[in-house]
Amino acid sequence: MLHRKKTEKEIKQAKEEVLDPVFGGRDLMRPAPKFRLPREEMPPRNAYQLVHDELLLDGHSRLNLATFVTTWIEPEAQQLMSESFDKNMIDKDEYPQTAEIEMRCVNIISELFHARSDEKENACGCSTIGSSEAAMLCGMAMKWNWRKKRKAQGKDTSKPNFVTGSDVQVCWEKFGVYWDIELRHAPMKKENGYRVAMEDLVALCDENTIGVLGILGTTYTGEYQDIKKLDKLMAEYNAKTGYDIPIHVDAASGGFVAPFLDSRLEWDFRLEGVKSINVSGHKYGLVAPGVGWALWKDWSYLPEELIFHVSYLGGDMPTFAINFSRPGAQVIAQYYNFVRLGFEGYTNIHKASLSVIMTLKKLLEKSELGEVVMEDIRMPLLAFKLKDNHDYDFTVYDISGRLRRYGWQVPAYTLPKDCGDVSILRIVAKEGFSHDLASLLVKHLREVMKELKSEKPKRIKPSREAKIC
Numbered sequence: 001m002l003h004r005k006k007t008e009k010e011i012k013q014a015k016e017e018v019l020d021p022v023f024g025g026r027d028l029m030r031p032a033p034k035f036r037l038p039r040e041e042m043p044p045r046n047a048y049q050l051v052h053d054e055l056l057l058d059g060h061s062r063l064n065l066a067t068f069v070t071t072w073i074e075p076e077a078q079q080l081m082s083e084s085f086d087k088n089m090i091d092k093d094e095y096p097q098t099a100e101i102e103m104r105c106v107n108i109i110s111e112l113f114h115a116r117s118d119e120k121e122n123a124c125g126c127s128t129i130g131s132s133e134a135a136m137l138c139g140m141a142m143k144w145n146w147r148k149k150r151k152a153q154g155k156d157t158s159k160p161n162f163v164t165g166s167d168v169q170v171c172w173e174k175f176g177v178y179w180d181i182e183l184r185h186a187p188m189k190k191e192n193g194y195r196v197a198m199e200d201l202v203a204l205c206d207e208n209t210i211g212v213l214g215i216l217g218t219t220y221t222g223e224y225q226d227i228k229k230l231d232k233l234m235a236e237y238n239a240k241t242g243y244d245i246p247i248h249v250d251a252a253s254g255g256f257v258a259p260f261l262d263s264r265l266e267w268d269f270r271l272e273g274v275k276s277i278n279v280s281g282h283k284y285g286l287v288a289p290g291v292g293w294a295l296w297k298d299w300s301y302l303p304e305e306l307i308f309h310v311s312y313l314g315g316d317m318p319t320f321a322i323n324f325s326r327p328g329a330q331v332i333a334q335y336y337n338f339v340r341l342g343f344e345g346y347t348n349i350h351k352a353s354l355s356v357i358m359t360l361k362k363l364l365e366k367s368e369l370g371e372v373v374m375e376d377i378r379m380p381l382l383a384f385k386l387k388d389n390h391d392y393d394f395t396v397y398d399i400s401g402r403l404r405r406y407g408w409q410v411p412a413y414t415l416p417k418d419c420g421d422v423s424i425l426r427i428v429a430k431e432g433f434s435h436d437l438a439s440l441l442v443k444h445l446r447e448v449m450k451e452l453k454s455e456k457p458k459r460i461k462p463s464r465e466a467k468i469c
């Protein structure tokens with residue numbers, strides 16, 4: 001075999017690649033590309049260093065108490081995920097075992113949510129990229145079912161609506177906009193303990209309602225809505241009106257908590273009116289982002305017209321998803337968790353996170369300023385506001401900003417518009433947020449409060465006389 005003699009330039013370049021220290025070579029002397037593909041290649045170690053270093057500026061995910069999404073996974077789960085990073089979920093003919101694992105997960109979650117199962121037929125559901133995609137799929141199924149019934153009755157199908165509380169997550173607002181469905185919001189009420197009354201949901205329903213939403217673990221405060229009550233009220237309403245409005249449960253976070261910490265709570269397919277559920281595997285399902293699950297009570301609630309059959313990957317491939325290609329690694333990690341943890345493991349992990357939250361709650365209540373806004377803590381989450389009678393010139397936003405200096409990410413935000421004058425802080429405890437870390441958070445919270453109190457002293461309230469003048 002003939003070898004071409006290397007040019008001077010090539011020899012110099014090869015030498016540079018091997019000998020130059022990363023930060024001494026020319027690659028890192030140039031600005032990182034921001035708008036255009038660079039003309040030339042660079043050695044992998046330099047490219048790695050450049051990207052790696054930029055990411056140093058991200059917050060540390062383990063201190064991210066804002067997210068519901070998993071920030072710590074076991075090394076074995078990491079290993080399985082890196083072994084399967086190349087598996088495309090849609091290639092079911094090429095990766096039949098990944099497809100089988102997805103189906104096993106659907107069966108296991110359906111059983112956990114008490115869908116009827118005879119273990120002879122697969123349960124009805126699919127994996128998604130997260131709860132948002134699952135919400136779109138379940139919402140679409142409700143719209144299609146409603147439209148089919150209306151068409152059969154010769155009725156108008158142009159004004160579908162979907163009923164939710166104002167504490168709904170943004171994915172449902174998106175669903176309304178993307179699929180041209182009016183979203184009707186029942187108010188969150190202060191006098192109702194910052195909750196939405198189930199009666200108010202029912203009051204918004206009419207013949208054009210494709211479904212009504214119950215939330216198991218709201219994004220704002222982590223409260224479980226009273227879905228059993230909603231089911232009873234909707235059964236009465238449907239019987240009275242002759243409609244057949246289904247309940248969908250957004251169990252994005254609570255779906256992987258309630259079965260382990262509150263197994264007697266009826267919120268799922270045990271209830272007659274609950275026909276579909278979404279849950280995020282990457283939240284309390286303890287998988288790294290992104291996997292979610294869409295589930296139906298049985299096959300009769302998933303319209304056949306929404307399932308597409310493709311043949312170009314070999315075999316007949318039924319698909320019901322927004323995306324075509326999707327990573328398989330998260331689905332595999334979900335199954336790993338099921339095998340590894342079982343009922344006992346999930347229970348232990350969530351109990352540990354909940355106990356961290358209860359400790360934080362106690363400490364907060366002992367302190368001068370914080371006031372928990374949740375009546376019932378069932379998920380490992382704490383939402384609190386400054387006490388109404390606090391009269392320092394700082395807000396929860398100041399606290400959130402100062403905590404950031406220690407690395408903690410604790411979000412501050414306002415409640416939905418009906419309670420929009422209330423601003424709160426939210427701490428989500430997940431696997432990996434230990435009692436030790438929580439005690440450090442409290443220490444820093446105290447320091448921040450002390451600092452703010454000394455910098456922004458008590459407002460001087462005008463006296464009665466002063467007011468009259």
Ligand SMILES: Cc1ncc(COP(=O)(O)O)c(C=O)c1O
Pocket residue numbers: 068129130131132133169171215217218219250252253280292
């Ligand atoms: C109640 C609720 N529904 C839906 C979602 C969206 O879930 P995902 O991030 O998995 O798309 C969230 C996310 O926090 C949520 O809290």
